[in-house]
Amino acid sequence: MISNGEKIRRRYDRLAPWFDSLEAFLEGLIFRRLRKKLWAQAVGSDILEVGVGTGKNFPFYPRDGRITAIDFSPKMLELARRKRDRKQLAVDLALMDVESLSYASNSFDTVIASFVFCSVPRPRKGLKELHRVLKPGGQLLLLEHVLSSNKMVAAMMNFLNPLVVRAVGANINRQTVKNVQACPFRSVFVDPASGDMIKLIRAVK
Numbered sequence: 001m002i003s004n005g006e007k008i009r010r011r012y013d014r015l016a017p018w019f020d021s022l023e024a025f026l027e028g029l030i031f032r033r034l035r036k037k038l039w040a041q042a043v044g045s046d047i048l049e050v051g052v053g054t055g056k057n058f059p060f061y062p063r064d065g066r067i068t069a070i071d072f073s074p075k076m077l078e079l080a081r082r083k084r085d086r087k088q089l090a091v092d093l094a095l096m097d098v099e100s101l102s103y104a105s106n107s108f109d110t111v112i113a114s115f116v117f118c119s120v121p122r123p124r125k126g127l128k129e130l131h132r133v134l135k136p137g138g139q140l141l142l143l144e145h146v147l148s149s150n151k152m153v154a155a156m157m158n159f160l161n162p163l164v165v166r167a168v169g170a171n172i173n174r175q176t177v178k179n180v181q182a183c184p185f186r187s188v189f190v191d192p193a194s195g196d197m198i199k200l201i202r203a204v205k
Contacts, residue, residue: 011169016075044109051116098126
């Protein structure tokens with residue numbers, strides 16, 4: 001039997017060639033500005049990006065520091081490698097699942113992810129792994145879409161979620177703020193400028 005994680009990986013592999021085109025409108029209208037705001041908070045000499053995808057965050061990487069970026073989709077990672085080489089960026093790319101990281105504990109000053117935890121089968125397990133690899137005092141920065149606080153909108157999102165998961169592998173009804181708060185972070189902040197369904201989250205180990 002194929003695991004949920006493998007099913008999601010296959011969906012992202014299948015979508016990889018068209019992924020940037022599919023999100024181009026929202027990327028230009030909303031996401032690019034939010035990515036820039038998220039990455040402006042990245043500090044430290046060792047930074048990990050989780051869910052690098054096709055490399056949409058490459059333009060916002062800080063100039064100094066060592067950056068490592070991972071993804072669980074081989075096809076997405078292949079596109080990111082091509083973009084990295086074309087732009088001559090200094091970033092180490094690796095095929096890896098956030099639920100089982102090969103990095104030592106206390107390795108990174110900042111861990112950052114954008115629109116990733118909608119697709120992680122066991123999000124709290126993945127978040128606890130990120131907590132583990134962060135250095136004491138290190139920060140986790142997340143840009144995530146979440147379940148609406150509006151009851152009617154939330155009910156519609158819950159109804160549509162199985163269809164969306166089957167189509168693209170992403171959940172539209174995750175409660176990522178609560179998932180982060182359930183992990184052993186010392187403090188969790190949600191940007192007050194965040195919208196109802198898109199959240200900028202900062203958690204400190």
